[in-house]
Amino acid sequence: MSNTKIVIDPITRIEGHLRIEVEIDENNIIREAWASGQLFRGIETILKGRDPRDVGLIAQRICGVCTNVHYRASISAVEDAYGITIPNNAEIIRNLVTLSLFVQDHLVHYYHLHSLDFVDITAALEADCTKASDEARKFSDHPYRNSVEHLESVQEKLSGFVKAGRLGLFANGYWGHKTYCLSPEQNLVHMNHYLEALSLQRELSKAVAIFAGKTPHPQNLVVGGVTSVADMLNPQRLNDFLFIIQETREFIERAYIPDMMMIVEGYRDSIKAAEGRSKGNFMCCGGYRFGKQQQLFESGVIKGHNFDTLESFDESKITEEASRSWYENDTALTPYDGATTPFYTDLNDDGTLKSEGKYSWVKAPRYDGEVMEVGPLARMIVGVVKKSPVIVPYMERFMAKTGMQLLDFSTTVGRNAARAVEAQICCDYLFDMMSNLIENIKYYDETTWTKYVFEELSTQATGRGLFEVPRGVLGHFLRIENSTIANYQTVAPTTWNASPKDSNNSRGPYEEALIGLKLCDPSAPLEVLRVIHSFDPCLACAVHVMDIHGAELSSYKIRSL
Ligand code: CA
Ligand code: NI
Numbered sequence: 001m002s003n004t005k006i007v008i009d010p011i012t013r014i015e016g017h018l019r020i021e022v023e024i025d026e027n028n029i030i031r032e033a034w035a036s037g038q039l040f041r042g043i044e045t046i047l048k049g050r051d052p053r054d055v056g057l058i059a060q061r062i063c064g065v066c067t068n069v070h071y072r073a074s075i076s077a078v079e080d081a082y083g084i085t086i087p088n089n090a091e092i093i094r095n096l097v098t099l100s101l102f103v104q105d106h107l108v109h110y111y112h113l114h115s116l117d118f119v120d121i122t123a124a125l126e127a128d129c130t131k132a133s134d135e136a137r138k139f140s141d142h143p144y145r146n147s148v149e150h151l152e153s154v155q156e157k158l159s160g161f162v163k164a165g166r167l168g169l170f171a172n173g174y175w176g177h178k179t180y181c182l183s184p185e186q187n188l189v190h191m192n193h194y195l196e197a198l199s200l201q202r203e204l205s206k207a208v209a210i211f212a213g214k215t216p217h218p219q220n221l222v223v224g225g226v227t228s229v230a231d232m233l234n235p236q237r238l239n240d241f242l243f244i245i246q247e248t249r250e251f252i253e254r255a256y257i258p259d260m261m262m263i264v265e266g267y268r269d270s271i272k273a274a275e276g277r278s279k280g281n282f283m284c285c286g287g288y289r290f291g292k293q294q295q296l297f298e299s300g301v302i303k304g305h306n307f308d309t310l311e312s313f314d315e316s317k318i319t320e321e322a323s324r325s326w327y328e329n330d331t332a333l334t335p336y337d338g339a340t341t342p343f344y345t346d347l348n349d350d351g352t353l354k355s356e357g358k359y360s361w362v363k364a365p366r367y368d369g370e371v372m373e374v375g376p377l378a379r380m381i382v383g384v385v386k387k388s389p390v391i392v393p394y395m396e397r398f399m400a401k402t403g404m405q406l407l408d409f410s411t412t413v414g415r416n417a418a419r420a421v422e423a424q425i426c427c428d429y430l431f432d433m434m435s436n437l438i439e440n441i442k443y444y445d446e447t448t449w450t451k452y453v454f455e456e457l458s459t460q461a462t463g464r465g466l467f468e469v470p471r472g473v474l475g476h477f478l479r480i481e482n483s484t485i486a487n488y489q490t491v492a493p494t495t496w497n498a499s500p501k502d503s504n505n506s507r508g509p510y511e512e513a514l515i516g517l518k519l520c521d522p523s524a525p526l527e528v529l530r531v532i533h534s535f536d537p538c539l540a541c542a543v544h545v546m547d548i549h550g551a552e553l554s555s556y557k558i559r560s561l
Helices: 042-046 053-060 067-082 088-117 129-137 147-162 184-212 235-266 268-272 376-385 389-403 412-442 493-497 509-513 526-533
Strands: 004-008 018-024 031-037 281-288 294-302 320-321 364-368 460-470 473-481 484-491
Touching: 004 526, 018 509, 018 526, 031 509, 042 053, 042 088, 042 484, 053 067, 053 473, 053 484, 067 088, 067 460, 067 473, 088 184, 088 235, 088 281, 088 412, 088 460, 088 526, 129 147, 129 184, 147 509, 235 268, 235 389, 235 412, 281 376, 281 412, 281 460, 281 473, 294 376, 294 412, 320 484, 376 389, 376 412, 389 412, 473 493, 484 493, 484 526, 493 509, 509 526
Parallel strands: none
Antiparallel strands: 004 018, 018 031, 281 294, 320 364, 460 473, 473 484
């Protein structure tokens, strides 16, 4: 019997436009998969010919979610090109903002974009509120907003939506799907925190805006430092920031982590079956200094789940190719030389992707020629393998409470667990970073900008900004000629994870993670959504286009089925 193709387009509850096609056999097991970025953008082209001091405000428009990290990486790339070292205070303020975003991003991703793949909202309506309150106490000594009365009010709110026929954003779920594993009470506990996380993410936006001016499009970075001088010197502002982070810390400790433990318990079979496991190649560039000589994340490369061998990370091994992507260049190039001439080859006549040809706007980045998974899972695994004093205690605690092994994290559920642990680490260490800042100010170091004279800087230079950001390793690479931007390339985390196949026919991490997955009902492929969502896709970030020759970009069309 021949294989059947299933097309999911678009994948919702992500940023951007992603299409997934899978081929299932007669037992509904996925035998092949294709991830296709369905978006075409031109930010890298717009940057060409610009004054290097302007790149930040333009590059941050690459994405409407990850604005800050593109802003920061682009400005850091210019600083790197010119050899400008920013003051300590500037680095700390940049870290406070980026790490608050990590926390906000992880919370929003889990609760609002992903949790309903595990939590059946309609089942929560049948929960006994007294039992639900007891259930939450199995996973935490002080569960977040867990009184029976409060849970009753949550249930009332939910049933109000249902009765009025206004499920709204809950309207199109696969409710009642056979693979939902939580009890009605566990579902209710989760829905309670889903609603609480809505207001918390708003507060975190305020925290970011204290230093960044506004969000999502921040204004506080300039080449050489930050402009948040008045905020840094205002104790009330610092206190407002810490207040929000303290509230968030409570939520993570009493809701997010316990809820994740509940998911691990409920979906243990999925972990044991290694559902969503990719190739086991992980890459981290590390970063976020604090204190005297410590850093939050370690760098390193792991191949094929071999946790005994950690290679050191060497950025010169990064290349991008487009043999299966809708661009002309098929050879692997380093980002500094990256060329991108669109070459759209359309879909098949039946509206499916050209499985053997080009099929995505996402290019294929490779490290030393190999596919790499990036993100919280990579960071937690590399941190543990490298015995990071920051990461090990948190991971050990989570593993002790859930019985998970390190390899178990390399699954759909484990990817989420790693993200939750990372959110807790980022949130806790924000206090250390703030202490560093206050310490500096106390000793009259109020510098926030390194002075330079633009006209005296080299007219020709190359530089890069390389950062761990919520979804993984982000690189901005630029070349300056005649004091303007001559070439610009971004390699974003989702470019790594949503990568299509390459000239060796090696699958990207999304694709690899889908192979072998059994669908219980091919007309409701919830299992596929779980795997893909666990990576936290941001397709807007993944797809950038530039043409180094400055030629007209070719026209394209997208056919819908
Ligand atoms: Ca790019
Ligand atoms: Ni993004």
